[in-house]
């Protein structure tokens with residue numbers, strides 16, 4: 001396995017030798033997994049269906065406990081007591097694949113208030129924070145809307161807002177763009193940019209290699225409950241043998257770039273590799 005370090009970034013979360021087997025399952029979902037999440041980065045987690053991405057997320061904030069190995073939050077092992085775990089869930093926000101798993105209240109405003117009420121904050125603080133998050137997610141007029149009347153994309157936004165209102169330091173997103181249309185994906189990614197710019201570390205599980213390449217600054221690839229690749233996007237997507245074995249295609253922009261004649265690439269790109277269609281177009285116009 002080729003390793004590149006995220007220089008200058010300490011680990012906000014670290015998994016060391018995690019093994020986990022679901023009750024009754026013949027095989028372990030996590031098989032001695034070791035992985036670090038560098039603080040302040042936009043991280044993407046890639047891997048086949050069933051390779052253990054969601055199981056890993058459930059270990060991050062103590063919903064599941066490993067049978068072997070340890071999880072470290074900012075260098076310290078995860079707490080085991082109820083109060084410690086509750087405090088951790090405010091620092092590590094987990095947005096599930098299916099928003100139905102997350103949305104529990106009858107209306108949008110009630111749902112966004114739920115976690116803050118659990119923290120027993122004063123009513124006016126809760127009101128202010130909910131209003132602020134609704135404003136930044138463009139849902140001020142949704143306050144009284146019943147959750148069951150929202151579209152899937154709208155439910156996803158409410159689920160993300162419900163985690164963000166707790167102001168987590170690390171945001172874990174399980175395939176957030178699955179089932180979103182192009183417009184919804186674009187506005188979701190803009191929201192994520194804002195969240196990241198405000199200081200939140202993000203770890204996103206996705207099957208979208210184009211998104212991973214264009215957006216992430218740290219890419220992690222899992223296979224059968226283990227980490228097999230990690231590094232900056234250009235580095236990870238240069239590991240062609242490994243990607244081929246995992247049936248992961250290379251990002252479309254990179255494929256187009258590599259199909260251009262070498263002399264042209266050298267002339268127009270100054271050694272840079274484009275990360276998006278816009279960058280590629282700009283380079284080709286030079």
Ligand SMILES: Nc1ncnc2c1ncn2[C@@H]1O[C@H](COP(=O)(O)OP(=O)(O)OP(=O)(O)O)[C@@H](O)[C@H]1O
Pocket residue numbers: 022023025029047048049050051052053054055056
């Ligand atoms: N509740 C469960 N009980 C038993 N086995 C489970 C359970 N949840 C997941 N598994 C198994 O654990 C393994 C890892 O599943 P997990 O959901 O973590 O994968 P994933 O990488 O998130 O997949 P996907 O990309 O499809 O979301 C799979 O083999 C899956 O069948």
